Amino acid sequence: SQKIEQNSEALNIQEGKTATLTCNYTNYSPAYLQWYRQDPGRGPVFLLLIRENEKEKRKERLKVTFDTTLKQSLFHITASQPADSATYLCALPSASNTGKLIFGQGTTLQVKP
Amino acid sequence: GAVVSQHPSRVICKSGTSVKIECRSLDFQATTMFWYRQFPKQSLMLMATSNEGSKATYEQGVEKDKFLINHASLTLSTLTVTSAHPEDSSFYICSARHRDRGQGMYGYTFGSGTRLTVV
Numbered sequence: 001s002q003k004i005e006q007n008s009e010a011l012n013i014q015e016g017k018t019a020t021l022t023c024n025y026t027n028y029s030p031a032y033l034q035w036y037r038q039d040p041g042r043g044p045v046f047l048l049l050i051r052e053n054e055k056e057k058r059k060e061r062l063k064v065t066f067d068t069t070l071k072q073s074l075f076h077i078t079a080s081q082p083a084d085s086a087t088y089l090c091a092l093p094s095a096s097n098t099g100k101l102i103f104g105q106g107t108t109l110q111v112k113p
Numbered sequence: 114g115a116v117v118s119q120h121p122s123r124v125i126c127k128s129g130t131s132v133k134i135e136c137r138s139l140d141f142q143a144t145t146m147f148w149y150r151q152f153p154k155q156s157l158m159l160m161a162t163s164n165e166g167s168k169a170t171y172e173q174g175v176e177k178d179k180f181l182i183n184h185a186s187l188t189l190s191t192l193t194v195t196s197a198h199p200e201d202s203s204f205y206i207c208s209a210r211h212r213d214r215g216q217g218m219y220g221y222t223f224g225s226g227t228r229l230t231v232v
Binding site for chain 1: 119145155204207220221222223224225228
């Protein structure tokens with residue numbers, strides 16, 4: 001079955017630095033991958049989608065890469081700010097092609113001022 | 114942008130009672146709604162998929178008689194936790210699938226979640 005792994009350990013970085021989060025997947029070749037932000041007690045908020053034929057996608061201070069050979073996506077936040085502190089989730093479409101999204105466990109980012 | 118309104122945000126109920134959670138798509142028609150539950154520091158686990166006008170499809174291990182899902186209209190889906198027990202205490206989140214013209218494919222918009230505590 002398809003598996004998605006994110007680093008479960010919290011990532012602590014200093015304000016202004018670049019945060020890099022990793023999402024690895026196995027047993028699957030998804031057509032796209034999504035990244036979401038989730039704040040405590042709130043639902044996920046969509047950030048970026050990257051397709052299998054795209055190497056990189058950018059949106060303001062966010063950058064996502066997608067390496068289908070390594071089966072890995074990297075999520076970067078440049079010039080990080082304390083307001084970026086949250087849990088970041090990667091999600092893949094289900095291999096069953098039913099429109100379902102399967103989520104990783106998320107990585108919590110803490111940006112210190 | 115697409116907005117999904119989920120209510121209530123928090124609910125405390127007594128063991129044995131039922132609780133209904135509503136999700137409404139405010140500015141689009143959601144033909145498909147997904148329901149997730151999330152335990153502390155864990156990922157979202159898909160419970161069921163509901164399509165407007167038809168019966169919901171439940172994931173393996175999810176009791177359909179306990180978690181009743183109704184998707185009677187294109188803008189409203191409800192999840193009712195029946196005969197709730199303390200182990201049902203969790204964070205429940207809905208997600209509506211819609212056409213994302215910008216991406217040329219489906220987009221997913223999530224509700225703000227419902228914290229259910231069963232005492």
